[in-house]
Structure formats: structure tokens, C-alpha cells
Amino acid sequence: MTVEVQQVDQTPDVDLVFTRADLQDIIPHDNDPMVISVVTAGRNVHRVLVDQGSSADVMFLMTFNQLQLSTNRLRPYTGCLYGFAGDQVEVRGHIELRTTFTDGTTSRTTNIRYCAVNAPSAYNILLGRPALNRIGAIASTRHMKIKLPSLEGVVITIRSDQKEAKRCYENNLKTKRGVFVVTTRPPREDGVFRVEIARENRPEPAGDVVEREIGGKTFKLGWSLSQESQDQVVEVIARHLDAFAWSASYMPGIDPDFLCHRLTLDPQVRPVRQRRRKFNEERRLFVREETKKLLKAGHFRVIQYPEWLANVACGLAPKGHWCMWQVVFC
Template sequence: MTESKAPGAQSSYEARKPQTRGRTRENTPLRHNFWVDLKELIAIPDVASRLKPPPKTNKRLGLRKTAWCVFHQVVGHNIRNCLALGFQLDELVRGNFLKDYLQEPQGALTTAAPTEDQGHEVPIHGEINTIAGGFSGGCTVSQRKKYAKGVMIVETQGLDLTLEPDLVFTKTNLRDVVSHDNDPVVISMVTTGRKVHHILMDQGSSTDVMFWLTFNKLQLSLDQVRPYVGCLYDFAGYQVEVRGNIQLCTTFTSDAASRTANIKYLVINAPSAYNILLDRPALNRIRAVASSRHMKMKLPSLEGIVIPMKSNQKDSKRCYENSLKTKRGVCSVTIQPPGED
């Protein structure tokens, strides 16, 4: 039986600290609805005297840079999703100290729904970004600085979406899909009068890649290759041999329609189970959207017709298995600039 305490007396309990960081019932406080705002509730002298203030810190506690927690007096999460305050208020409700401020009856308590802010008690020491390279943003330091500054400029001119249809994936697109374990989307396309298979929809790099073996199979001339300044490195830090870049007319076709676009490929000499890697530059240029769940890629034709391109699941699995056998598969590349202009 809980003993009542005199008003203003300091509570002797310590706030419960969750032992694990997983979203379980044990480390998630019960959410109570109060008829006063939480900021006003913790400011009431009788309530404030029973709360244990958290230790002060200058670190951001959470993922949201603009959210402010009145209880912690730091940014990172809001007071509604504050775990430390939630546990203490839960204890006070169980001790029958906040019955005059509750909206719901005592038996109607529910576990708070997990939110992305529930990991806010882990201090954020820094941020890790992805590596990138290729043509996006330029090849030199000054070009990339100009590109980075342009990110802060709000574009006022809208895109011309007059003939662009909605690219939607529905349940009907799953009818011809064999159940898979996160298979990559691998398609075929036509370039220089030849149909090229084993094209990976990568979306993880900022450059479109053609491998040297594919370049030779297409019987392309070295006169078409333009020099590329800079060095490329794979994810493990090994240097990748760059032969240059080439721009080719590439056609994406299906029974519905087709679309041709000029795509600039970076030609590299490295082992790969794929012939070409299509990444963000090409996909954005043709306005394509790929779905690994539906094993398809869709893009609009110039006439406004949706072009569905189905991934070959047998080729997808075969390429993935072969990529694991290569000694140094190219997973991602980054650029080392030669210097300023």
C-alpha cells in the first residue's frame, strides 16, 4: 500500500532506468493524458518537488535538431516523447500523486506507441554521411564547392510535369514476382545497336558506370572516350582504374513504349558481375523509379506513357552470386581531386 506524503516533501525514489535500448514494454513508459500541458504540469511546485531533474548536458539528445525538451533543457526531442520524464510521471501516477491532473480513469492506461524519438537519451556525438564521386557536383574542388553552395538556394522554377504520368506500384505488379530475399533490380537495355543485359539499378552512387569488359564487347572506339580527371577508390580503399567517360544513346523499351536518352558513363577497369551500373544521374534524367519489392522499374515516355521494365530474377540472383565470388567487387566509389582549378 502506498503511503501518502506531505505536500512539498521530496520523493525518495530514483527514476527507473531501462536496461536495454530495444523498444520493449519494460523500457517504454505508460502514456497518461493530463488535462494540463506537460510544461505547465512540471512547473506546478507540488509536482516539480517530486521530480528528479536530469543531469545537465550540452549534447544533443535525439535526432530532431529543432525539437526542444523543457525537462532536459536541450534539443533533440520534445517533452511529449521524453522518456526520462515519462518514467517519473508514471511513478507519480502509480503513487496516486497526480490523480487530480489525469483525464483518463486509472484502469485505462496503455503503453505509449514507440516513436523515433525514443532513442533520444543516447547522446549524438557526430554524424556520418555517405561517400560519393563521379560527375555529380563536378570533378574539381571549386566545382564541388559551387555545387554545395547551390544546395542552399531555393529553386523557384518548377518542373514541367505536363506529360509526366504518375509512376505507381500496385499489388497487380506483384503477380509475376517470385518471392525473394531482397534481390536487386536487374534489367536490359539497348545501346549502340546492341541489347545489354545485367544492368543493375544501383541508386547508391552519384555516377553511372560502364565496365571495361562491357566496353570491349560493345566494340566501341577509344576515340569516343574522353579523359576523366581524378582518381576513383572502391569502398575498401583500393584504387580503381578509370579509362575515361563516354556518352551513349541508351534506349529503354517495353511492349508499351520506349524512351531514348544520352547517358554519360564512367568507364572503369574493375571486376564486376554486372555490365553497367545505372545510378542517380541516369535515373533522374529519365525520371525512372525502381522498386526492389516489385522487381520492376518504371519511367515515363516523352508521350506520357508509363514504361514498365521487369527485372529478370534469374539474372538478378546469378549476378548477385557472381558478385560475391569476385575478389574486389566495386560497391561504392569516391573521388580524390587532383587539386584546384
């Protein structure tokens, strides 16, 4: 019988404090994920997602192969990883690698046990609670930084790469892949170790639909529903018809604490004024009508600028109707 003993680092007892000064070099963001870089297997590995909700440290198989690691180094994994939903993917095993965390001046190196998972991801490594607890790290999503003590008691501050985080998020949206959140479970009886990967799927009708007129509005109900079930659904919708918003005018004066659009700007990038674009008659009329609706609902107001700023962004939606995403007045 082989007993595996994992070496425990002696983490110094150091106060890790986040202050307002940690916010000065951060680009305003809307809950961006925390993505950092580490050094492992002698290589710089970027796109490392810091996920405090994960109970395992995951290295995706594509990263494992790019690091040119031998599969002979993989040891059997004695647990089972589960996501909150989605498909099941086999866990190839686990490997322990020396991993260095550095801010450019001070570093901390320790052994991290990664589970090798064969699943698509925009990230290379998922850093969960085991690694964070092992190095005594504290992550702050507001400050977009992770702080940990070195063995000498010096505080190491690693800043999240916000540009890389946005690219990873966009790649997830393009490929319909979600962020992997895993939890450890006991092994199954058949001895197969698997992980469930969460995927973001938009709801679609299960079959054909029928249109019903309710209060002067058209609703689509499932064709497979019985006539009695359809009548019950119609009755519920009719009672709560005032809960539906049919246009922007139905939602006047939205509390900014509930919903507010903010422009994420990089203060280090020089603003670029767009060249004024002329629209054809169809788009021009659409932009005018949409602007009137939003002004009437009080969603925005006119601000006078001495020169042109930007164009209105509009285009055809997948269902064939026009949509407008940006309004800037001159």
C-alpha cells in the same frame, strides 16, 4: 576553351505508382538486386545493375570492349569516383551513348554519360542516380520493377530479371567481388582520376593465436598481444560469457521478425521430388544428433507428409567438421 553542354530531356510530368498488381509476377526474394537490360551502341546489354546509391553511371571496360567501341571516343573525366572501401582503379574516361529503355511495347531513348572503369564485375553496366533522374525513373526493389515515363506520357514498366540477378550475385560470391558503389569526389592534386572498388574479405587472424580456457570454453587470442592485454580480453569475455551461443539450444524461440529462413520458389517451375538417398553410418548419426538439437531448441517442427519430399544436405566444412544445411521430414 571548350564548353560541354549536356542536352536535357523534357520529361513529362506523369504519376508513377506501384500497386499490388505489380507483385503478382514477382518471385519471392530476399532483397535481390535489381538487374535489367537496355539497348545501347546498337546492342542489347544485359546484366545492368540499377544502383540508386551510386552518383555515377559506370560501364565496365570489358563491356566497353565487347561493344567494340573505340577508345578515341573516350573524353577525359573531370572528377574522381570513390567506393566505400577497397582498391583503386583508374577511370579511363567517359563516353556518351544513346540508350534505350523499353518494356517491349513502349520505349524511351536518351543520352547517358558512362564512366569507363577498368575493374572486374559480374555486371556490364551500373546505372546510378544521374541516369535515373535524367529519365525520371522510379525503382522499387520490393516490386522488382522500374517505371519511367515515355516522351508521349506513357508509363514504361521494366521488370527486373531475377534469375540473372541471382546468377550475378552468385558470381560475385565465387570470385570474392562486391557490388560497386561509387561517389563523386573532386579531382586529386596529381591529376590522376581513380575509383575505389569495394571487396568483401572475410576477417582472418593477423598472426599466430594462443588458446585460453575461459569458463570451460576455449577461446583463441592473438599471439602478438601482451600478457596484460590478453588478461584484459579474458576479463571482458568472462564478464559477458552468457552473450555467446555455443549451440542451437542457446537460441530458443528466435523471433521470426529478427531471423527467418524462407524458401525462394519459382511458381512457374514444376516441383521435382528427389530420389531418396541413403547415408552411411557416420552421416546418419550426425544428421540424427543435429536434428535433435534443432528440435530441442524449437527451430523447426515435424510435419507429416504422405510421401518423400527431399534429402538432407550435409557435407564437410573447410575445417573438417560436418555441416547440415537442409532438413525436410517425410
